[in-house]
Amino acid sequence: MARTPLWKSIAIALTADIAEARYATGDRLPTEAQLAAKFGVNRHTVRRALSEMADQGLVHARRGAGVFVAARPTDYPIGRRVRFHRNVAAGGQLPSKKLLSLDARAADTREAEALAIAPGDPVLVYDGLSLADNAPIALFSSSFPAARFPGLRDALSETRSVTEALARCGVADYTRQQTRITAKQANATQALHLRVAEGSPILRTIAVNVDADGVPVEYGRTWFAGDRVTLTVDGT
Template sequence: MPPSPSQSSRTAVWKSIAISRTDDIAQGRYSTGHKLPSEAQLSARFGVNRHTVRRALSDMSDQGLVHARRGAGVFVAAAPTDYPIGKRVRFHQNISRGGQTPAKRILALETRAADKTEAEALELDPGAQVHVYDGLSLADDQPIALFQSVFPAIPLPQMLTALEDMQSVTAALKACGIADYTRLETRITAKQATATQALHLRISEGAPILRTTGVNVDPDGRPVEFGRTWFAGDRVTLTIDGQDV
């Protein structure tokens, strides 16, 4: 007899355990290098057998959150990266301040018509041409976020070429004549990772992610970038500078 819709939609016990342990790491209850409770302790706590606990820990290991040491136990491999959100958000500076090595990987570069949301954010006519940069942000070679940056094409005709050469929005904008820019607004929404997002971020489908959307403007207040970013929820702690509130 096939499972009922309510049964098939339930979260698997092992996944629930993995989410709980991941949240413990994200909340700082276990820091980098800290040993997690043993399989026996976790089995007793959650009322399951060791096989279920082992599968949860294996999933966390696949995500790069923990690693096992033979005969010693399971240890936290990485702690969440503090990522300040403010008027001058700069990816490389944010990651470098935390003592990690930043990197970006280009996934796609294209010019196309703006959708309604993009046109409104960039103050463009419906269907106006925009340059789009899809990429992956990494800290110490671990993916922490997917992003999409959208730029008005007419005032920035060489933007895609500059991005391909420099792989830095700040440097590319400067090469195109925008010496400085600031964040006009940022919105943060909790989401669940889609299958594609999970693949890129090396997390489980349905894992918690944080989506931010923001608009950057030049010194004259003209929008130069509309950005969407999807952060792996267990790898990044978004912080807000009090000076920007």
């Protein structure tokens, strides 16, 4: 009877560790050297095992960072109504947001143009991290016309949800006026928050949301981790 190759035995053992939650989604596996010592093999054998697991979509390597347990990519539809919690929950994952900052300042030229206000007018800027099953999938920065929504800061601080916060401020519904999608490379700050290596591929969206009368209510920029999100554009 043919013996199971060492690399395959290692792949089976590591796959079992993942299945039994010894390594969770997003966790970094031990280094090749550590795995080689653990299994009593050379690093080439470990590398073959990890390559097999990567081919199966179980792990992925990040340049300069190591090998990580792969997350199931989150399908993220972009259409007339883009709602983070709804999009993530529809894919069977648990959505959550982490507040990074919530500050009022003067609008820059791009914000003023997008929100149809004058440069220098006050805007409330909500910076945060979007997570699916506690794994970061996107970093975002949303700007709102502060004069129109005096209670928005408290609502966002309490709910973390743009949809719920705007509803509390009198905007029962809003739709996406436009979305621009551009491929980028993660800078040091983005890489830190998204838990990717600096220079890793990310997708940036720039969007404007408007109320029922077509008046802009939100100017948003979002940076999605390229290996964790599949953006789906809804033609309707």
